[in-house]
Structure formats: structure tokens, C-alpha cells
Amino acid sequence: MTNEELAALAKTGDRAARAALWEQNRGLLAVLFRRLYVRAGARMAQAGVTWEDVEQCGFLAIVQAAQRFEPERGVLFASFLSYAVKSVFFELIGYRTERTRREPLNCA
Incomplete structure (x- = not known):
């Protein structure tokens, strides 16, 4: 089965x-996470995050991408997966965007 077909099934809870x-x-996840891992090495060391933690977050990225996948848009599942990988990775290392830094409740 293709990724798109599997994502549609996973979205229903399969x-x-x-x-x-x-x-x-798994291979694509490793490549995407390695790119982010290399760029944020110092920040990961500060947060105490190891490569094993990053690998475990790969499954969370798969679940998130499957939930958000919309096959009618004509976009590949890998596109949704790459966004989910970034989202999960940045949550893992505690990275906040400029928008969240300005929000008063996030500074408390």
C-alpha cells in the first residue's frame, strides 16, 4: 500500500x-530528524535530549501527520510528515517561536 492509502486508514484509527x-x-524520518539534530546540537545538549528521544518522537510525528493528512488536496503524505517532524522536534527541544515569546501567558 502507498503512504497515502495507509494515512487514510490511520486517520480512521487503524x-x-x-x-x-x-x-x-523510518528512513525518511531518520533523514529529517538528523538534519534538525545537526542544526540544533547545542540546544539539544542544553535541553538534555538524546538521539533516542528524537527517534521515539518519530512515531508521534507519524500519528500527527496521519491525523492532518488530507488526500483531496493532492499533496503527498511525506509533505505532511516533514511538517509534523519539525513541529514535534521543536516541541521536544523547547524551542519557542517569536509569536509564542510575545504572548503573555507563555512567559508566565
Whole structure:
């Protein structure tokens, strides 16, 4: 099955489809996370995050991408996955965007 078909099944709650998505995209996840890992090495050391933590967040990225995937838009699942990887990674290392820095409740 293709990633898009598996993502549609995973969106309905099929755990086997999530597992198959994980298996099919492990290589892509490793590449995407390695790029971010290299760029944010110092920040990860400050946050106490290890590579094993990053690998475990890969499954969360798969779940998030499957939930947000919209096949009718004509976009590949990998595009949704790359966004989810960035989102999960930045949450992991505690990176806040400029917008969240300005919000008073996030500064408390």
C-alpha cells in the first residue's frame, strides 16, 4: 500500500496502518530528524535530549501527520510528515517561536 492509502486508514484509527506507516517511513524520518539534530546540537545538549528521544518522537510525528493528512488536496503524505517532524522536534527541544515569546501567558 502507498503512504497515502495507509494515512487514510490511520486517520480512521487503524493501528495496523499506523505501524505500517512507521515501518515504511523510518528512513525518511531518520533523514529529517538528523538534519534538525545537526542544526540544533547545542540546544539539544542544553535541553538534555538524546538521539533516542528524537527517534521515539518519530512515531508521534507519524500519528500527527496521519491525523492532518488530507488526500483531496493532492499533496503527498511525506509533505505532511516533514511538517509534523519539525513541529514535534521543536516541541521536544523547547524551542519557542517569536509569536509564542510575545504572548503573555507563555512567559508566565
